[in-house]
Amino acid sequence: QVQLQESGPGLVKPSETLSLTCFVSGDSINNYYWNWIRQPPGKGLEWIGYIYYSGTTNYNPSLKSRVSISLDTSKNQFSLRLSSVTASDAAIYYCAASQVPDYYDRLHFHSWGPGTLATVSS
Amino acid sequence: QSMLTQPPSVSGAPGQRVTISCTGSSSNIGAGYNVHWYQQLPGTAPKLLIYNTNNRPSGVPGRFSGSKSGSSASLAVSGLQPEDEADYFCQAYDSTLSGSWVFGGGTKLTVL
Numbered sequence: 001q002v003q004l005q006e007s008g009p010g011l012v013k014p015s016e017t018l019s020l021t022c023f024v025s026g027d028s029i030n031n032y033y034w035n036w037i038r039q040p041p042g043k044g045l046e047w048i049g050y051i052y053y054s055g056t057t058n059y060n061p062s063l064k065s066r067v068s069i070s071l072d073t074s075k076n077q078f079s080l081r082l083s084s085v086t087a088s089d090a091a092i093y094y095c096a097a098s099q100v101p102d103y104y105d106r107l108h109f110h111s112w113g114p115g116t117l118a119t120v121s122s
Numbered sequence: 123q124s125m126l127t128q129p130p131s132v133s134g135a136p137g138q139r140v141t142i143s144c145t146g147s148s149s150n151i152g153a154g155y156n157v158h159w160y161q162q163l164p165g166t167a168p169k170l171l172i173y174n175t176n177n178r179p180s181g182v183p184g185r186f187s188g189s190k191s192g193s194s195a196s197l198a199v200s201g202l203q204p205e206d207e208a209d210y211f212c213q214a215y216d217s218t219l220s221g222s223w224v225f226g227g228g229t230k231l232t233v234l
Contacts (some may be wrong), residue, residue, distance in 0.1 A: 024230075045160075048225040060222050061218075061222055063206055104155075105214065105215040107215065108173045108174070109158075112167040115167050
């Protein structure tokens with residue numbers, strides 16, 4: 001079973017860029033879609049985007065202008081960059097794996113990291 | 123405002139059966155798309171509970187089941203146990219704009 005672990009600075013200043021990394025172990029990084037999902041404290045979940053080893057990415061339309069997800073296969077990790085952050089970007093950020101679906105609607109998140117809290121404050 | 127609507131809370135006594143609804147629209151559940159469900163215990167990451175509307179991953183008890191009708195889906199929990207007290211989220215593909223994957227706002231299940 002694939003295992004994931006997020007890392008990154010817990011505090012980001014308003015208008016700056018949030019950068020997080022997810023380390024993958026237990027299986028090949030070529031076998032899955034790699035996702036970022038966030039959850040403001042006490043609130044619901046929001047899918048941010050995914051990347052596939054081929055370099056294909058897909059982002060939430062509401063965040064697309066500020067998001068970039070990249071993959072480093074040599075290090076078995078993938079990363080999130082979210083620019084121009086505001087207080088509304090404060091959340092627990094999860095990385096999660098999805099089996100490559102044959103149809104879009106079958107995409108689901110079967111393995112999750114424990115999450116990392118990102119706070120936005122000057 | 124989530125594209126998938128869930129009741130904020132449901133409750134039941136041990137041993138009872140409860141259902142959690144997830145209401146969508148013609149761009150997601152109503153389009154015939156699959157629904158997936160997650161359980162989130164306090165202070166932990168979500169865990170996949172049901173995938174492709176009515177399938178359970180290995181290790182998930184048979185007490186959990188999923189169904190769908192029209193633009194709504196349901197998660198049923200039978201034989202409620204204290205350890206079932208958690209937040210539950212539904213998830214589906216939405217074809218609005220360029221398409222994305224959306225979640226419900228979550229339902230807190232309390233075991234009385």
